[in-house]
Amino acid sequence: MLNIPCPHCGPRSEYEFQFGGEPATRPIPASEVSDAQWSDYLYARTNIKGRNRELWCHSGGCGQWFLMERDTVTHEIFRTETIGSGTIGA
Amino acid sequence: MTGTRIPAIGLIDRGQKLSFRWQGETLTGFAGDTLASALLANGVRVVGRSFKYHRPRGIFAAGAEEPNAILDVWHNSQNDPNARATLVPLQDGMSARAISGWPSLNFDAFQGLDLLHRFLPAGFYYKTFMAPDWHRYEPNIRRMAGLGTAQKTPDTRHYETRHAQVDVLVIGAGPAGLAAARAAAAGGRSVMLVDENPQFGGSLLWGDATINGQIGTAWARDTTASLAASGAQLLPNTTAFAYYDQNTIGLMEHRSHAASGWAEDRLWSVLAAEVVLATGAIERPLVFPNNDRPGVMLASAVLRYLRQYGVLVGKSVVLTTNNDSAYETATALLAAGGQVAVADVRAEPGPVANAAQAAGARVYAGSVVLNTGGLGGIAWADIGPADATSQRNATSRIGCDIVASSGGWTPVVHLFSQSGGKLRWDETLSAFLPNTGRQAHQLAGSMAGWQSLAECLASGHKAGGSHGEAPVTAIARLPTPLQPYWHVPITGARQWLDLQNDVTVKDVGLAARENFQSVEHLKRYTTLGMATDQGKTSNVNGLAVMAELTGRTIPETGTTTFRMPYTPVSLGAMAGMRHGDLYAPKRQLPAQSEHDAAGALMREYGGWMRPACYPLPGETEAQAVQREARLVRTNGGLFDGSSLGKIEVFGADAAKFLNLIYYNEVANLKPGRLRYVLLLRETGIIYDDGVIARVAEDRYLLSPSSSHTAGVLAMLELWHQTEYPSMDVAFHDVTAAWATIAICGPRVRDILATLATDIDLSDAALPHMAMAHGRIMGIQARVARVSFTGERSYEISVTAGHGAALWRHLLAQGPTPYGIESLSILRGEKGYILIGTDTDGLTMPDDLGMSGPLRAKKVDFVGKRSLTTPDGARPDRRQFVGLLPEQPGFVPMVGTHAITDGPTRRSLGWITTAAHSPTLGRSFALGMIEGGRAHMGETVTLFDRGKTSRATICSPVFHDVEGAKLHG
Numbered sequence A: 001m002l003n004i005p006c007p008h009c010g011p012r013s014e015y016e017f018q019f020g021g022e023p024a025t026r027p028i029p030a031s032e033v034s035d036a037q038w039s040d041y042l043y044a045r046t047n048i049k050g051r052n053r054e055l056w057c058h059s060g061g062c063g064q065w066f067l068m069e070r071d072t073v074t075h076e077i078f079r080t081e082t083i084g085s086g087t088i089g090a
Numbered sequence B: 001m002t003g004t005r006i007p008a009i010g011l012i013d014r015g016q017k018l019s020f021r022w023q024g025e026t027l028t029g030f031a032g033d034t035l036a037s038a039l040l041a042n043g044v045r046v047v048g049r050s051f052k053y054h055r056p057r058g059i060f061a062a063g064a065e066e067p068n069a070i071l072d073v074w075h076n077s078q079n080d081p082n083a084r085a086t087l088v089p090l091q092d093g094m095s096a097r098a099i100s101g102w103p104s105l106n107f108d109a110f111q112g113l114d115l116l117h118r119f120l121p122a123g124f125y126y127k128t129f130m131a132p133d134w135h136r137y138e139p140n141i142r143r144m145a146g147l148g149t150a151q152k153t154p155d156t157r158h159y160e161t162r163h164a165q166v167d168v169l170v171i172g173a174g175p176a177g178l179a180a181a182r183a184a185a186a187g188g189r190s191v192m193l194v195d196e197n198p199q200f201g202g203s204l205l206w207g208d209a210t211i212n213g214q215i216g217t218a219w220a221r222d223t224t225a226s227l228a229a230s231g232a233q234l235l236p237n238t239t240a241f242a243y244y245d246q247n248t249i250g251l252m253e254h255r256s257h258a259a260s261g262w263a264e265d266r267l268w269s270v271l272a273a274e275v276v277l278a279t280g281a282i283e284r285p286l287v288f289p290n291n292d293r294p295g296v297m298l299a300s301a302v303l304r305y306l307r308q309y310g311v312l313v314g315k316s317v318v319l320t321t322n323n324d325s326a327y328e329t330a331t332a333l334l335a336a337g338g339q340v341a342v343a344d345v346r347a348e349p350g351p352v353a354n355a356a357q358a359a360g361a362r363v364y365a366g367s368v369v370l371n372t373g374g375l376g377g378i379a380w381a382d383i384g385p386a387d388a389t390s391q392r393n394a395t396s397r398i399g400c401d402i403v404a405s406s407g408g409w410t411p412v413v414h415l416f417s418q419s420g421g422k423l424r425w426d427e428t429l430s431a432f433l434p435n436t437g438r439q440a441h442q443l444a445g446s447m448a449g450w451q452s453l454a455e456c457l458a459s460g461h462k463a464g465g466s467h468g469e470a471p472v473t474a475i476a477r478l479p480t481p482l483q484p485y486w487h488v489p490i491t492g493a494r495q496w497l498d499l500q501n502d503v504t505v506k507d508v509g510l511a512a513r514e515n516f517q518s519v520e521h522l523k524r525y526t527t528l529g530m531a532t533d534q535g536k537t538s539n540v541n542g543l544a545v546m547a548e549l550t551g552r553t554i555p556e557t558g559t560t561t562f563r564m565p566y567t568p569v570s571l572g573a574m575a576g577m578r579h580g581d582l583y584a585p586k587r588q589l590p591a592q593s594e595h596d597a598a599g600a601l602m603r604e605y606g607g608w609m610r611p612a613c614y615p616l617p618g619e620t621e622a623q624a625v626q627r628e629a630r631l632v633r634t635n636g637g638l639f640d641g642s643s644l645g646k647i648e649v650f651g652a653d654a655a656k657f658l659n660l661i662y663y664n665e666v667a668n669l670k671p672g673r674l675r676y677v678l679l680l681r682e683t684g685i686i687y688d689d690g691v692i693a694r695v696a697e698d699r700y701l702l703s704p705s706s707s708h709t710a711g712v713l714a715m716l717e718l719w720h721q722t723e724y725p726s727m728d729v730a731f732h733d734v735t736a737a738w739a740t741i742a743i744c745g746p747r748v749r750d751i752l753a754t755l756a757t758d759i760d761l762s763d764a765a766l767p768h769m770a771m772a773h774g775r776i777m778g779i780q781a782r783v784a785r786v787s788f789t790g791e792r793s794y795e796i797s798v799t800a801g802h803g804a805a806l807w808r809h810l811l812a813q814g815p816t817p818y819g820i821e822s823l824s825i826l827r828g829e830k831g832y833i834l835i836g837t838d839t840d841g842l843t844m845p846d847d848l849g850m851s852g853p854l855r856a857k858k859v860d861f862v863g864k865r866s867l868t869t870p871d872g873a874r875p876d877r878r879q880f881v882g883l884l885p886e887q888p889g890f891v892p893m894v895g896t897h898a899i900t901d902g903p904t905r906r907s908l909g910w911i912t913t914a915a916h917s918p919t920l921g922r923s924f925a926l927g928m929i930e931g932g933r934a935h936m937g938e939t940v941t942l943f944d945r946g947k948t949s950r951a952t953i954c955s956p957v958f959h960d961v962e963g964a965k966l967h968g
């Protein structure tokens, strides 16, 4: 049971959160994207073993989606931030 | 039978006698006893039969490490099928039985297996019961092995889950843990102190100790009292069974004496800023021939039964040891009037042994027990040189009733290891000690390798932050070093390593020869260290034997991973309150009481309790559904649609945003109008359908299906927050705020006429797919013309609290109330889909014949791009069609496949909805059929569980094809 620091509410129990997977950038305009690019956007994830960036939602609290940098092996949480603040990952 | 209470020794309450039953016989014990100490006090020797060889086994230890005394315990009509007798506080009226031994404990029908032990080596079961399938043999093998049987009646105990956060969690309330808790509390930090035993004090409860001038037990009691006074949370009978990430600890608290109405068992999740691990150490046995007889025990257990419970387990005791600690047992036994002989493998046992000898113990230096004998227990032990290679090397046979051993101490590093900490092998102690930790914890006492009481207290005081005065005790003289000794070097005789799993030195030898030399292979091949005790007394000995046989050091051989839980945790405690009605609480309709009054058959649909139908007296469910489905079209129907979702969407960009989300065009919808819409996933798959109403320019009301409301809301939030965050739009789920009652059918306008309302309900003002707001009978209300049955229909919504009154009023006008099962026929007759029933995880809009928006809608929307992928355009996609069975009385089962004709049969799709229609007077079905729309009028073969029939592919609309009734 992890304690996850919601960027809006502070540290809260893992039970209150929902995992959203690796964020994927939606290719636009979609109508001009190749089938292969679209398929990558839908299904291809890096699935990194180690330090990774993920989308999470504080669904049992403020309801806000945010970004989290986390180690998928040790479960260490390095930081979380609101979407658009642009320091996690690139 | 032996086993006697010694007056005036022990911490039991002799004023409080407790009566309990063992194998049907009534025995007595005292408050403060464990089930194990009470059994020993009554002279009970055999408590079970061994797992594999069915040899008699007795109580071996006094704590969590007990391998043999796993009993079936009943108390207050509740059962613990595999209780560890050493951890069960004795209670009046308790009843215990052995879980093994058939037909009886003293005569086991399978004891002959023991004579065949040569043919039952390690891996015997793996090698023998392979063909054709292990599962064929498993039930019988399990019955022979003897495991507890779960009770057949419901578990009426209360379980709770608790969460806590503390500054310092101290695990283990022995001298080190108490010192740590005391220092931490003195430092002003919030403290929680837990211990698996009913009383705090750990080894002070049976050790010979003086702290701050007080007897150890008195210091433990006073320290506990001052901790309680300082506000520390004290949890006795509580096992810290797991160490998770981020310093989260799982605690299992047993409260057998809990007040009525309280939870007996509580599972805690504790988040601690710092953890102090003061988990102590477990004595490991010396391994010698025939060391599994009832009456063979750990030296520390003999001491503990005597000092803590006043039970002298035997009058004449042979001890065998490789270290000093067994001598405290020797002197305590002598003081209580016992006779003691000690076989010490060390050539020069040293001053502690000399002192015991002076007190009356016979000490045999350089010696070990070479054999034991006796019928169903111990009558004698042979002592001989520690390097003996044959049992004939024995020099003395000593009459005795107990043989107790000490092979050194194994620090309890389980939690430390679970936390991610790494271990190192310590040559001096012959033990694995904590090396590098990974989480915020301090180590104290014997788990950290400290041996003397002074060192344990000092390490505890430091671990707690060194606040306040350190507890003081006399510094003990330095012990004579332990001499590693792993088994007697005799090959012929059986020497047990793991009593719980019947693993001997010979079995480890076989594993070594068959190349199962890695420690993980050794464990699985021989079962050494498996099952409920997880090798607490056997792992190090087994590892050492493997190291010796393969010519490696112990650290080279490795140690197995310590897994949670430390001791078993009951499933009931894991479930907590999440069972029965609370497992997944059901939502109730605002007019629930009215449905009950109308005799509704209630059933769960998507988390809501909703009427399936309203059977009349004497009517079956099927009859009720047919009647309702018929009367809705001929008389008029009344339906509670309150569970349908209601999500308000508002903001300047509401129209623009929803148009980017929904499959259908919604921006051009006029205020006051409704539209049926589909919602896709980005993969183009249909996620939900529903009706969207435009309330005003900047305001919409979405009505997703009942079970998808939360999901749709989450999806809107996700897209808004992550993809279109700059848009001015917000969402609000108001499902629970409104009751929605639908009336439909031929008499609907007569019924509407009875409502006092300021809403213009004329067709000109309120046509099909329109909505109006106002008041009905003085109550805030809105009326929407939307139909799920194909009949002229009005959905009336009022604030939830008025739902029952509205239902009552409408019902009094004579419409037929109908439920979900009847609606399923009505919507099926019209070819209206039900998401998740007629569609699945592959269905795209065109499969339902709804391709218009893809062609017409210019803006991008969720899932649009996926509809033009090669998969989305495949010509053989399954399409939604109607199916008319050739036999009008035959209702095919949902899931029935349509198959190709000819020698190689292949599925073309399947039936998704099927029913008998009272309106059509025959059966009908809906289904998804490969390229179905191109095959209208053709017949296909239906196949269900070996039986075939024929059906004609047709339009999915069976009733009122023109839709005239919507306006009729």
Ligand SMILES: [Zn+2]
Pocket: A006, A007, A008, A009, A010, A058, A061, A062, A063, A064
């Ligand atoms: Zn939050």
